[in-house]
Amino acid sequence: MNKRWSLTVSLVLFVFSVMMAALVLAGLIVIILHLTGALSFWYGTRPEGRPFGIIFIMMGFSILLGTALAGFFGKKALNPIRKVIEATHRVAEGDFNVRVELKGIQELEELSQSFNKMAHELSTIETLRSDFINNFSHEFKTPIVSIRGFAKLLRDGSLNEDERKEYLSIIITESERLADLSTSILNLSKYENIEIVPEKSIFRLDEQIRRAIVLTEPKWTSKEITLDVEMDEIMYEGNEDLTQQIWLNLLDNAIKFSKSGGTISVRLSHWNGGIRFLIQDDGIGMDEETKAHIFDKFYQGDTSHTKQGNGLGLVIVKRIVELCNGNIEVQSETLKGSIFSIWFPQFYSTS
Numbered sequence: 001m002n003k004r005w006s007l008t009v010s011l012v013l014f015v016f017s018v019m020m021a022a023l024v025l026a027g028l029i030v031i032i033l034h035l036t037g038a039l040s041f042w043y044g045t046r047p048e049g050r051p052f053g054i055i056f057i058m059m060g061f062s063i064l065l066g067t068a069l070a071g072f073f074g075k076k077a078l079n080p081i082r083k084v085i086e087a088t089h090r091v092a093e094g095d096f097n098v099r100v101e102l103k104g105i106q107e108l109e110e111l112s113q114s115f116n117k118m119a120h121e122l123s124t125i126e127t128l129r130s131d132f133i134n135n136f137s138h139e140f141k142t143p144i145v146s147i148r149g150f151a152k153l154l155r156d157g158s159l160n161e162d163e164r165k166e167y168l169s170i171i172i173t174e175s176e177r178l179a180d181l182s183t184s185i186l187n188l189s190k191y192e193n194i195e196i197v198p199e200k201s202i203f204r205l206d207e208q209i210r211r212a213i214v215l216t217e218p219k220w221t222s223k224e225i226t227l228d229v230e231m232d233e234i235m236y237e238g239n240e241d242l243t244q245q246i247w248l249n250l251l252d253n254a255i256k257f258s259k260s261g262g263t264i265s266v267r268l269s270h271w272n273g274g275i276r277f278l279i280q281d282d283g284i285g286m287d288e289e290t291k292a293h294i295f296d297k298f299y300q301g302d303t304s305h306t307k308q309g310n311g312l313g314l315v316i317v318k319r320i321v322e323l324c325n326g327n328i329e330v331q332s333e334t335l336k337g338s339i340f341s342i343w344f345p346q347f348y349s350t351s
Contacts, residue, residue, distance in 0.1 A: 080108050084115060096123035140181065143174035181312075187245070188312055191319045197239045205236040205243070205275065206268050212247035213266070216255060223260045231268035234275060236344070242320050249313040250279050250340055257283040257338070274326075275344040286332040294330065 080102045090098045096119050102112040150167040153159065159167070213227060220227060236243070254264050258281045267278040286294065295318045321328045325345055332338035 084111060087115065087119075091119055091122065096120075140178070143178045143181075146174045147171050147178075185312065188316050188319065191242075191316060191323065194323065197242060197323050199239055200237055201240065202235055202237045203240055205234045206231040208240065208244060209247050209266065209268060209277075212244060212251055215248065216251045219252065219255045220258075220264065223255065223258065223262075225255060225258055225261070226263045228263055228265040231266070232270060234268060234270070236275065238324055238344075242323065246317050246320055246342065249317045253313055254279055254281040254283070254338075254340075257281060259283055272343065273345070277342040277344075278339060280337060280339040282337040285334045285336045285338055286330075287334050291330055291332055 083100055083102070087098045087100045098119060099116050100112040102108040150171050154164060154167050154171075209231060210229070213229065251264075258264060262282045264282075265278070265280040267276075267280075269276055294314050296315070318328055321342055321344075326343050328343075329341045330338060331341070
């Protein structure tokens with residue numbers, strides 16, 4: 001009510017000021033004309049006609065002056081709205097750096113703050129869109145160029161058998177990378193366009209995570225990584241395909257950035273009225289900037305691209321966790337490893 005009242009008071013004071021100014025000016029004009037005798041022909045020579053004549057003349061002057069003053073000051077009063085309209089046109093034309101500063105009336109100040117926040121958010125979205133397109137183009141173009149280049153070399157009959165095998169292996173690897181990227185993009189697009197988890201069922205969450213560990217065994221055994229697993233027996237209601245994507249992506253991420261001969265710890269337990277899943281590695285870790293962007297599409301903390309990946313795995317994980325009404329957090333320090341923590345609000349216990 002207080003915020004609305006301030007604008008109401010401003011409007012009332014504006015109208016009242018215009019009326020009073022018009023009345024005072026009209027009265028002064030009439031008094032001057034009366035004293036000079038210029039009004040005699042308006043109300044005649046009879047004294048009883050003077051009051052009515054003066055009143056009508058003052059009313060006429062008040063209306064004319066009030067209209068003129070309202071038009072003049074009204075134009076000034078609408079300047080803040082014109083600024084917002086002009087800024088809105090600039091935003092519509094793609095200028096997201098425009099800002100509006102309105103002072104004096106609370107509602108107008110709130111309007112300028114909301115407009116500036118909107119422009120900032122649009123600018124951020126535009127930046128993310130541009131980055132997404134650039135990264136998307138890069139991630140798709142790189143394997144395609146590689147495949148084309150080595151295919152042309154294979155067409156050359158001067159290669160020996162070892163070179164042919166090496167180039168064929170590269171083509172197969174890049175093809176798999178392209179297929180994984182396509183699958184990740186399709187999955188992310190699907191997950192982003194659903195709001196309710198479909199086809200729920202009750203299943204053993206700990207057993208599902210164990211299956212994910214088995215599926216990733218070739219990767220962690222090739223790096224001689226030790227898995228330290230401790231999990232409570234937990235029944236969970238959800239979509240098995242969706243939750244499976246969480247464990248596979250987090251395990252793959254932990255293996256990718258762990259050092260050879262390292263250890264990955266996996267924990268699943270009842271916690272704070274729900275389920276908590278922890279996965280910890282002793283790998284290269286992350287700095288603060290990387291942590292701030294790891295859930296951005298196509299973002300890769302490894303700018304050298306020596307680690308395979310497309311920057312979509314953690315984005316998919318975060319989206320699925322949100323669909324399950326949970327949350328995900330990350331703790332990490334450079335060269336000290338990372339801990340990803342997921343909490344789900346619902347569980348079914350067999351105990």
